[in-house]
Amino acid sequence: MINWRHTLLAGGAIILLANAVALGGAAWNRSGESESHLPLTQRELNARSGHDNSGMTLTLNWRFEQTSLDEYNFGMYSGHWGMPLWLDRAKLVALGFDVQALDRPGEYGRHRTAFEPKEALVVLELDGPAWQRHLQRAQEYVAETGKLLAVSPTNAEMQRKAKNAYENYKHEQDKGSRLFAIDAGLDLATLRATYPDRSRYAIVHGLIRPSSTRIKDKTVLGGFISDLHAEHINVPLRLRQVFEGGSPFEATVAFGQRLEPWLENAGKTGIVKEGKQ
Amino acid sequence: MQISKQSAQQRADQIRVFQNELAQLESEGVLALDVGQRLRVEEHHRKLLGLYAQDFDIDRDQRASQLSWGMRIASFFGALALSASVFFLFYQFWGWLTTGVQVAILIAAPLLMLGVTLFIQQRDTSGYFAKLAALVTFACFVLNISMLGQIFNITPSDKALLPWAALAFLLAYASDLRLLLVAGILCFVAYVAARVGTWSGMYWLSFGQRPENFFPAALLLLAVPQFVPHRRFADFPAMYRIFGLLTLFLPMLVMANWGNSSYLDWDADFIEGGYQVLGFVTTAFSVWGGVRRRWTEVVNTGVTFFVIFLYTKIFDWWWDVMPKYLFFLVLGLVAVLFLVVLKHLRKAGGQS
Numbered sequence: 001m002i003n004w005r006h007t008l009l010a011g012g013a014i015i016l017l018a019n020a021v022a023l024g025g026a027a028w029n030r031s032g033e034s035e036s037h038l039p040l041t042q043r044e045l046n047a048r049s050g051h052d053n054s055g056m057t058l059t060l061n062w063r064f065e066q067t068s069l070d071e072y073n074f075g076m077y078s079g080h081w082g083m084p085l086w087l088d089r090a091k092l093v094a095l096g097f098d099v100q101a102l103d104r105p106g107e108y109g110r111h112r113t114a115f116e117p118k119e120a121l122v123v124l125e126l127d128g129p130a131w132q133r134h135l136q137r138a139q140e141y142v143a144e145t146g147k148l149l150a151v152s153p154t155n156a157e158m159q160r161k162a163k164n165a166y167e168n169y170k171h172e173q174d175k176g177s178r179l180f181a182i183d184a185g186l187d188l189a190t191l192r193a194t195y196p197d198r199s200r201y202a203i204v205h206g207l208i209r210p211s212s213t214r215i216k217d218k219t220v221l222g223g224f225i226s227d228l229h230a231e232h233i234n235v236p237l238r239l240r241q242v243f244e245g246g247s248p249f250e251a252t253v254a255f256g257q258r259l260e261p262w263l264e265n266a267g268k269t270g271i272v273k274e275g276k277q
Numbered sequence: 278m279q280i281s282k283q284s285a286q287q288r289a290d291q292i293r294v295f296q297n298e299l300a301q302l303e304s305e306g307v308l309a310l311d312v313g314q315r316l317r318v319e320e321h322h323r324k325l326l327g328l329y330a331q332d333f334d335i336d337r338d339q340r341a342s343q344l345s346w347g348m349r350i351a352s353f354f355g356a357l358a359l360s361a362s363v364f365f366l367f368y369q370f371w372g373w374l375t376t377g378v379q380v381a382i383l384i385a386a387p388l389l390m391l392g393v394t395l396f397i398q399q400r401d402t403s404g405y406f407a408k409l410a411a412l413v414t415f416a417c418f419v420l421n422i423s424m425l426g427q428i429f430n431i432t433p434s435d436k437a438l439l440p441w442a443a444l445a446f447l448l449a450y451a452s453d454l455r456l457l458l459v460a461g462i463l464c465f466v467a468y469v470a471a472r473v474g475t476w477s478g479m480y481w482l483s484f485g486q487r488p489e490n491f492f493p494a495a496l497l498l499l500a501v502p503q504f505v506p507h508r509r510f511a512d513f514p515a516m517y518r519i520f521g522l523l524t525l526f527l528p529m530l531v532m533a534n535w536g537n538s539s540y541l542d543w544d545a546d547f548i549e550g551g552y553q554v555l556g557f558v559t560t561a562f563s564v565w566g567g568v569r570r571r572w573t574e575v576v577n578t579g580v581t582f583f584v585i586f587l588y589t590k591i592f593d594w595w596w597d598v599m600p601k602y603l604f605f606l607v608l609g610l611v612a613v614l615f616l617v618v619l620k621h622l623r624k625a626g627g628q629s
Contacts, residue, residue: 004395007451011391011414011444018422018440019384026429052365054372055427113540116479116486205432207480229432237375260430 029256047243122206130180204230283511360416390414435471469494488528495524
């Protein structure tokens with residue numbers, strides 16, 4: 001066995017060095033001016049704590065414009081499953097995916113490398129044109145279901161659809177998240193030049209998985225945002241009470257040098273506390 | 278000469294067997310030591326056993342050996358339970374602590390437990406309590422790094438596996454603890470496989486999707502006992518070889534049945550066939566090499582995987598076309614054939 005003094009020194013060094021690297025990275029992330037900072041509300045942040053876990057975590061409630069809108073992907077059912085409208089063939093090429101391999105019919109098994117997710121930078125937009133367009137589409141969907149109901153006013157299915165569409169539209173207006181993933185790229189400087197407003201556009205690390213669908217002998221390429229690394233944000237003790245009780249709140253989430261988030265300040269609507277530690 | 282606990286225990290067992298055999302030989306009238314010889318042998322053995330008992334707390338007899346197995350099992354489950362308790366204790370209360378206190382506790386816990394482990398090691402010759410403390414130290418360190426990631430919203434990284442592996446190896450060698458050696462090996466395998474995966478352009482957490490990512494780690498593990506002497510850690514080379522072979526054969530087995538998971542851009546059937554052949558050749562080679570080098574663990578791992586490769590092949594060929602009684606008869610006959618071959622190998626080994 002190894003001499004106990006050597007073990008103590010080596011073990012202590014491993015523990016302290018690993019902590020120094022982790023804490024140094026976190027400190028560097030929060031140093032200087034943040035890369036972006038978004039003023040979010042309960043619409044974009046879901047607070048969560050568990051029975052056996054006393055810690056509180058905020059989850060970013062982000063969405064994107066869907067390729068198609070139906071009663072299950074907007075309003076209260078809205079989430080970030082499905083394929084973003086903007087994640088098309090040209091974007092996949094820009095992100096470095098091998099679209100030739102994705103195009104080949106019946107080759108999914110043999111060219112799995114082409115379908116593997118890649119790390120990319122994802123742009124999140126707060127309360128911008130994407131949200132407005134989504135709201136507009138939701139309104140159009142309400143109008144569409146209303147027209148169908150007018151044709152068959154006694155049809156129970158049409159009545160249900162029209163009612164759901166209206167309720168979902170109201171939900172979008174009053175409670176739906178206004179945080180939309182609108183673009184992706186590989187270079188931070190290029191993306192920031194395209195989206196310079198740091199209090200409206202946050203850039204975060206994420207994973208993009210391409211997809212290939214055969215529709216009538218034609219291959220349609222798209223993709224999924226399979227993960228956003230900045231999705232979960234820890235709540236420090238002094239801001240915890242802001243998120244308890246379910247009342248409306250305002251919180252500024254900052255994204256630092258490594259694009260990792262933290263809670264800069266938060267408060268019940270009208271009362272905001274500084275949270276940087 | 279400095280020896281390990283395993284060597285001391287082995288010698289003590291030899292002495293016990295020798296004493297029994299000597300008594301048997303004397304009762305059968307084959308051999309009778311004179312009083313002087315008997316006293317010298319008894320005195321020598323008494324001194325050796327006393328020394329071993331003092332230094333290593335070895336099992337002097339059968340009863341002690343049975344009890345020590347019980348202690349080993351209790352120590353293992355105790356360590357698992359205490360580690361789980363540490364995790365849940367922190368999770369239960371961390372939300373009510375300020376960030377500074379959280380970080381201080383997370384750093385202090387593994388440092389404190391490391392000190393406790395070494396303190397106990399100085400006083401506990403049996404090693405069970407020190408081993409238990411070493412496992413809790415490792416659990417505290419895993420909690421430490423993973424919770425820092427959660428508190429500061431750090432992007433998950435495979436680099437965390439490196440310090441975990443380093444501390445696990447250090448504690449394994451400091452406490453002569455195989456369980457921590459396994460933990461270190463697993464962290465090391467995951468890190469190397471993740472690195473190999475990222476070199477080919479994949480996200481690090483997807484490394485399991487390409488079984489070939491594990492091959493470099495397997496070769497490195499198999500090389501360790503060849504190049505690093507383990508005189509004082511008699512059990513460790515076997516652990517490296519077992520996990521090296523598992524890291525080699527399991528990915529082969531996956532690709533022998535699912536060729537699409539390979540990096541090779543060839544026909545899936547061809548890849549599967551290739552890995553089936555490679556599986557048979559490498560497992561047979563490991564049995565042959567294990568017999569030659571007298572590495573029991575290599576022989577056992579090789580035989581196990583050879584049988585698995587063979588049975589999956591037999592299943593592919595005959596499950597659908599044969600009546601079930603005939604299929605299982607074939608399996609049984611294959612097992613009998615195996616017994617014959619292994620018996621022959623054992624006989625050949627005995628003669629050599």
